[in-house]
Amino acid sequence: MLSFEHRYATLPEPLWVATSATPVAQPELIAFNAPLAHELGAKEIADPATLAQWFSGNQPLPNGQPGALGYAGHQFGNFVPQLGDGRALLLGEVIDQNGMRRDVQLKGSGRTPFSRGGDGRSPLGPVLREYLVSEFMAAMGIPTTRALAAVASGERVVRQLPEPGAVFTRVASSHIRVGTFQFAAARRDETVLKALADHVIERHYPEAANAKDPYLALLEAVVARQAVLIARWMSVGFIHGVMNTDNCSIAGETIDYGPCAFMEQFDPQKVYSSIDQGRRYAFANQPAIAQWNLARFAETLLPLMREEGDALVEQATDAIRHFEPLFSAEQRRLHADKLGLEAQSEQAESLMEGLEIQMHQGQMDMTATFDALTQYAASPSDERYEALLALTTHPDELAAWFKAWEVVAVASKENERFAAMRRANPVVIPRNHRVQEVIDAAYSGDFAPFHTLLGVVTQPFDESVEARRLAAPATQSEQVLRTFCGT
Ligand code: AMP
Ligand code: MG
Numbered sequence: 468m469l470s471f472e473h474r475y476a477t478l479p480e481p482l483w484v485a486t487s488a489t490p491v492a493q494p495e496l497i498a499f500n501a502p503l504a505h506e507l508g509a510k511e512i513a514d515p516a517t518l519a520q521w522f523s524g525n526q527p528l529p530n531g532q533p534g535a536l537g538y539a540g541h542q543f544g545n546f547v548p549q550l551g552d553g554r555a556l557l558l559g560e561v562i563d564q565n566g567m568r569r570d571v572q573l574k575g576s577g578r579t580p581f582s583r584g585g586d587g588r589s590p591l592g593p594v595l596r597e598y599l600v601s602e603f604m605a606a607m608g609i610p611t612t613r614a615l616a617a618v619a620s621g622e623r624v625v626r627q628l629p630e631p632g633a634v635f636t637r638v639a640s641s642h643i644r645v646g647t648f649q650f651a652a653a654r655r656d657e658t659v660l661k662a663l664a665d666h667v668i669e670r671h672y673p674e675a676a677n678a679k680d681p682y683l684a685l686l687e688a689v690v691a692r693q694a695v696l697i698a699r700w701m702s703v704g705f706i707h708g709v710m711n712t713d714n715c716s717i718a719g720e721t722i723d724y725g726p727c728a729f730m731e732q733f734d735p736q737k738v739y740s741s742i743d744q745g746r747r748y749a750f751a752n753q754p755a756i757a758q759w760n761l762a763r764f765a766e767t768l769l770p771l772m773r774e775e776g777d778a779l780v781e782q783a784t785d786a787i788r789h790f791e792p793l794f795s796a797e798q799r800r801l802h803a804d805k806l807g808l809e810a811q812s813e814q815a816e817s818l819m820e821g822l823e824i825q826m827h828q829g830q831m832d833m834t835a836t837f838d839a840l841t842q843y844a845a846s847p848s849d850e851r852y853e854a855l856l857a858l859t860t861h862p863d864e865l866a867a868w869f870k871a872w873e874v875v876a877v878a879s880k881e882n883e884r885f886a887a888m889r890r891a892n893p894v895v896i897p898r899n900h901r902v903q904e905v906i907d908a909a910y911s912g913d914f915a916p917f918h919t920l921l922g923v924v925t926q927p928f929d930e931s932v933e934a935r936r937l938a939a940p941a942t943q944s945e946q947v948l949r950t951f952c953g954t
Contacts, residue, residue, distance in 0.1 A: 471559030488524025489577025493621025535579035540646035540713025551581025593953030646713030692719025694793035704730035733826030804891035807878025829859030893927035899947035
């Protein structure tokens with residue numbers, strides 16, 4: 468069905484280690500992303516039973532050549548020289564309809580040489596969560612890995628308590644991370660490092676090959692993609708939760724939807740992840756953390772770069788510093804869109820700062836706030852103005868901000884600024900309590916709520932009654948205060 472190639476597998480071991488999947492007891496297809504399969508070149512889609520066999524790892528896909536990838540990583544700031552795919556297997560690469568090479572990977576398919584103590588499996592909950600959130604990000608146009616399939620394993624995995632298991636199939640531009648470079652660099656074998664860097668240039672940044680120093684150009688290109696990515700995350704309130712260097716994609720995609728969550732009541736210091744005790748990966752820290760991760764990436768490339776001594780360090784430092792203007796430029800653009808202002812508006816930043824203060828002190832739901840502004844821009848009315856004010860505990864202050872905004876906002880149903888505003892402001896996000904509701908239902912065998920929510924979050928600008936029902940913020944008793952890792 469998919470026509471695999473195996474370019475990554477030609478890189479030296481242990482960047483890639485041949486490994487096979489461990490069959491599961493009773494694979495049953497939960498979901499399959501047919502449009503994505505077509506994008507990946509599939510002509511026809513096999514029947515559900517066959518898909519379940521393939522995408523659980525029970526039967527090898529024709530021409531698949533499974534292997535686990537080696538990588539290292541800084542986890543919460545501490546370097547771990549060997550992590551690697553402990554519960555994932557790369558099946559191979561496909562060339563998609565746009566001519567792009569994409570990885571297809573099983574996750575939860577059993578132990579690998581990198582598993583250490585783990586069982587190599589995945590509980591059903593995190594599989595459903597990754598499916599929903601990554602497909603929402605894709606629908607928002609935010610670079611991300613994609614969900615191709617979810618298969619129930621018919622087995623239980625034991626975490627705190629026994630839970631049903633599942634296998635997830637993830638598609639990525641590649642699974643090469645900052646941690647992959649750290650893994651290669653830590654071996655102090657320049658041929659391995661160079662092979663990896665050349666592979667990445669050819670695959671993701673071919674224009675870098677023509678630069679005076681291709682490895683410096685590679686660094687600059689990765690910095691640029693990460694800057695855009697993090698600005699887009701922030702624009703929808705996304706908190707990754709575990710921005711370790713092993714979860715930082717060289718291709719600039721969102722990867723590893725472990726304890727991630729979307730901010731509801733606006734608070735720049737918001738953290739949901741239960742394991743982030745030091746609040747290292749709080750919402751507002753994300754740009755600085757990405758930059759820190761990129762500095763670790765730069766360190767791995769130094770031996771390959773042309774300059775030497777102080778000039779080398781200066782050059783790499785400049786490349787990392789460049790993150791800030793790139794991030795700010797993307798953020799300014801997104802802020803103008805979110806507020807329905809002229810693309811080049813001078814006021815975007817001060818108005819956004821003002822609104823963030825309002826959202827924070829008025830305990831306003833971030834998504835609902837921008838949606839209410841968008842609805843007002845679509846057709847201004849007293850009713851819609853009141854609906855916005857109803858979102859805050861400080862209506863007088865918000866009313867003052869609103870006056871300042873209204874005189875410069877230009878988006879209206881009649882112009883293209885409105886289209887940009889709507890696109891920047893989803894009606895619905897995968898809210899934590901909705902995701903939890905879907906997982907709870909699935910644990911009692913009912914997958915209908917999962918499919919309903921998937922349909923809604925992959926049409927994030929749909930204003931139907933069903934979408935608006937699932938878009939509503941959690942009531943006090945529904946609120947999810949903590950999220951957990953997928954392991
Ligand atoms: P993650 O938090 O999913 O990014 O995983 C961090 C590291 O732990 C990676 O090297 C994973 O491969 C490994 N790991 C996570 N869960 C498991 C598991 N259930 N079995 C084996 N290895 C795991
Ligand atoms: Mg990870």
